[in-house]
Each structure stands twice: as structure tokens, then as C-alpha cells.
Amino acid sequence: MTLSISSAPRGRAHPPVVARSRGELRNLLQSFDPALDLESLKGRTALVLLAGLQAEHNVVKLARFAGLETALVSRCARRFFDNGVWFGGKTICAWGADGRNLQFFWADVAVGEGKLCRRTDSEARLEWAPQGQWWKSFEHTRGGGTELGILYHVPDLEDRTPPAVLARGEQSRGAAASSTDLFPGAAWL
Numbered sequence: 001m002t003l004s005i006s007s008a009p010r011g012r013a014h015p016p017v018v019a020r021s022r023g024e025l026r027n028l029l030q031s032f033d034p035a036l037d038l039e040s041l042k043g044r045t046a047l048v049l050l051a052g053l054q055a056e057h058n059v060v061k062l063a064r065f066a067g068l069e070t071a072l073v074s075r076c077a078r079r080f081f082d083n084g085v086w087f088g089g090k091t092i093c094a095w096g097a098d099g100r101n102l103q104f105f106w107a108d109v110a111v112g113e114g115k116l117c118r119r120t121d122s123e124a125r126l127e128w129a130p131q132g133q134w135w136k137s138f139e140h141t142r143g144g145g146t147e148l149g150i151l152y153h154v155p156d157l158e159d160r161t162p163p164a165v166l167a168r169g170e171q172s173r174g175a176a177a178s179s180t181d182l183f184p185g186a187a188w189l
Contacts (some may be wrong), residue, residue: 004176022067025050032086032102042070044110045112048076049085053097057086083118094126 026038029046036043047066055065057080063073080086085108091135095105107128110116116128 020054022065025066027056028097032099032105034063034138039159042073042109045076046105046109048073049091049109049112050097051075052080052091057089058080075114078113079114080108084120085111085118091125 015163025032025047029036029038029043029050036046038044038047044066047068048062051062055061057077059070059074059077062068062077063070066073076087085091093104093108095101095108103125107116108118110127115131117131117133118126118128118131119134121127
């Protein structure tokens with residue numbers, strides 16, 4: 001069972017953006033939401049997403065272009081790549097830099113913040129859900145066409161028993177051998 005926050009028609013690659021400088025980028029973002037604090041995590045993540053349209057997906061170039069710290073840009077970039085927002089040097093989205101479908105823009109910003117995950121459903125629509133709603137097996141599958149897809153799984157919410165806490169040095173029945181059992185003298189593992 002998958003609960004999606006919203007669904008959109010198939011995304012398109014790299015919508016045109018008119019910002020050519022950091023100031024224009026910030027002005028464009030303020031036109032999307034005049035009440036947005038550009039120094040908040042949401043504001044800085046939105047700058048990374050928009051800057052990705054202009055400055056490729058190189059973390060150092062993005063940080064320089066957006067005027068943000070490299071560590072933040074790196075975290076956002078990893079989430080954008082992992083969730084298919086950035087793919088093959090393009091931004092795959094259902095929003096436009098001209099302000100169309102801004103609810104999808106803000107959903108992609110939430111992906112960069114780590115609040116949402118994004119995937120493409122079986123009908124090639126973009127779909128967002130909270131963390132833990134589904135997860136990737138990191139194995140590609142080949143569908144009916146020539147495209148590679150990513151296999152997603154939905155957790156079984158009925159069997160959510162917490163793991164038993166073991167005392168130090170105790171091993172549960174059937175547990176795998178520890179690293180020190182496999183590599184004697186390797187307590188550092």
C-alpha cells in the first residue's frame with residue numbers, strides 16, 4: 001500500500017530558467033514565495049534546486065553560484081540524485097521556472113531537505129511520500145520498454161516488532177558471527 005502526497009504528469013527535463021546570477025536566482029525564488037526566508041533550510045535548499053538548472057550538478061559550482069556552503073549543497077545534491085530529481089545532468093520535474101505547478105517545486109525542495117522521497121510510479125508519473133513510505137532495493141529492473149527502472153518496496157507495517165536489546169557480548173540465536181569471530185585480532189572492525 002503506497003500513500004502518495006501528490007502525483008503529477010510525467011516530468012520533463014531541465015525547464016528553462018531566466019536567472020543568470022545569484023541575485024536573479026534569489027529574486028526568482030522570492031517571486032515563488034514572497035514570505036520565504038532565504039536563510040532558512042527550505043530557502044537554501046530551494047536555491048540549490050534552482051541553481052541546478054544553471055550551474056550543472058557539480059557541487060562546487062553550485063555552491064559558488066548559489067553562494068551557499070558546500071556541505072549543504074552536497075547533502076541536497078545526494079538526495080536529488082538518489083530520488084531522481086537530478087538525472088543525467090538534467091533536472092527532471094513537473095514544475096516550471098516560470099512559476100507553473102509550484103506545489104511540485106516545493107515537494108522537490110522537501111526532497112532536498114530530506115523530508116520527502118520521490119519516485120516515478122508505474123504510469124510514469126512523479127510521486128512523493130514521507131520518509132519510510134517506500135525504499136529502494138538499489139537493483140535496476142527492466143520494464144516493458146528499454147528504460148531501466150528502480151524497484152521500490154513498501155514496508156510491512158503489520159510486522160513491526162522492535163528488535164530485542166542484547167547485553168554486551170551476548171549473541172542472539174542464529175545471529176551472524178561478529179567481525180572479531182571472522183577476523184581474529186581485528187577488534188577495530
